[in-house]
Amino acid sequence: MKLYDMHVHTRGISKCSRLSAEELCAALKEDGTDGFCLTNHYAARHVDLPFHDWLCKYRDEFYKTKEIAAGYGLGALFGIEVTDPERRDFLLYGVTPDCLFEEERPLWEFPLPELHAFAARHGALLFHAHPYRFNGVPADAADIDGIEINCHPLYLTSHEEDVRRYAEAHHLLLSCGSDYHGDIYKAHCGVWLPDDIQDATQLPAFFKKGQPALLVHTIDPERARATVIH
Ligand SMILES: [Zn+2]
Ligand SMILES: [Zn+2]
Numbered sequence: 318m319k320l321y322d323m324h325v326h327t328r329g330i331s332k333c334s335r336l337s338a339e340e341l342c343a344a345l346k347e348d349g350t351d352g353f354c355l356t357n358h359y360a361a362r363h364v365d366l367p368f369h370d371w372l373c374k375y376r377d378e379f380y381k382t383k384e385i386a387a388g389y390g391l392g393a394l395f396g397i398e399v400t401d402p403e404r405r406d407f408l409l410y411g412v413t414p415d416c417l418f419e420e421e422r423p424l425w426e427f428p429l430p431e432l433h434a435f436a437a438r439h440g441a442l443l444f445h446a447h448p449y450r451f452n453g454v455p456a457d458a459a460d461i462d463g464i465e466i467n468c469h470p471l472y473l474t475s476h477e478e479d480v481r482r483y484a485e486a487h488h489l490l491l492s493c494g495s496d497y498h499g500d501i502y503k504a505h506c507g508v509w510l511p512d513d514i515q516d517a518t519q520l521p522a523f524f525k526k527g528q529p530a531l532l533v534h535t536i537d538p539e540r541a542r543a544t545v546i547h
Contacts, residue, residue, distance in 0.1 A: 319351035319392065319514070320532055322507040324408060324446065324467065324494025326398075329378040330357035332365075335499035335546070338382035342389045344497065348505045352392025354494070354517065355382055356408050356446075360400035360425050368423065376414040392510075394517040398446060399424045401432060405448075405456065408465060408492065411441030411521040429460045436462070442521050444492045448483070449476035455483050463490030463524070468504035468534040469497075470541035477533055490524050493531040502544045504534035 326334035327341050334357075336344070345353055357363075357378060364371045383393035397409040397417075402425070416439050427435060436443040447467035448455040455464055464484050468475045484491050495504040509530040511523065523529065 318509040318530070319512055320349075320507045321352040321354060321392065321394065321510045321514075322350050322494050322497065323354045323396070323410070323492045324356050324398070324465065325353050325497045326357055327355065327378060327382055328499075329381070330363060330375050331498070332363050333358070333498055333500075336497070338378070338385045340499060341382070341497065342386050342391055344499070344503050345391055346389045348503055350391070350505065350507060352386070352394065352510070352514075353507075354394040354396040354408075354410065355379055356396040356398040356494070358400065359397050359423075361423070369418075372417045376417055379414055392514065394514070394520065396517060397424070399427075399432060401429050402426065403429075405429075405453065406446040407432060407456075407461070408444040408446050409436055409441055410444065410492070410524075411518055412436070412439050413518060429456055433460045433462075440518070440521055442490065442524060444490070447472065447476075447496065449479050455480075458483075458487035458489055461489065463492055466491060466493045466506075466531065466533055468493065468495050468506040468536060470501045470504055470534075470536050471545065473536060473538045473541055475533060475536055491528060491531060493533055495534070500546050501541060504536065506532050506534035508532075
């Protein structure tokens with residue numbers, strides 16, 4: 318099995334990230350992670366080109382990062398972190414870069430049930446990212462397939478217990494990632510995926526076979542406060 322960090326950002330698309338694709342891959346290699354799902358932000362505030370051109374840039378950022386990852390011996394899967402009209406964030410696992418171009422409207426305009434339907438049309442899974450962050454609450458379980466244990470040290474807690482309880486109560490899947498932006502130490506965490514995983518479109522079938530094992534990072538708030546990079 319291989320450890321994949323299922324939530325990371327590069328600055329080529331995510332304006333809040335300090336990491337080039339090269340820096341992201343170097344950090345993942347350094348901490349012994351085997352691969353990652355690149356989940357750059359898909360939200361209006363990150364769009365800095367005419368929309369279609371930005372979508373091309375979003376797609377190309379993935380292919381560029383994947384190529385660099387290969388040089389490090391890391392697996393790279395395509396993912397998307399969409400901000401919904403209520404400003405909550407959701408991770409799409411199982412979509413391809415081509416699906417970016419299929420809709421008339423930007424995905425951030427989709428109310429959550431429509432975003433869920435979009436995922437289902439593509440055979441993909443929709444996970445609520447950091448559901449308890451900033452006193453948030455998880456989305457209606459009918460509108461998501463899973464929920465994330467987000468180990469970004471900046472949030473000082475992953476709310477692991479709460480997330481697990483909600484997932485269990487509503488029969489939701491669990492994912493785990495560092496949400497690494499290069500603004501603090503990198504949490505070593507993720508989901509254990511089969512050795513032969515090549516492509517994000519294989520993720521839904523694997524998750525549906527049964528909850529994959531997770532590696533959750535326990536955040537030390539002291540260490541987090543001491544390592545914030547201003
Ligand atoms: Zn961000
Ligand atoms: Zn994120």
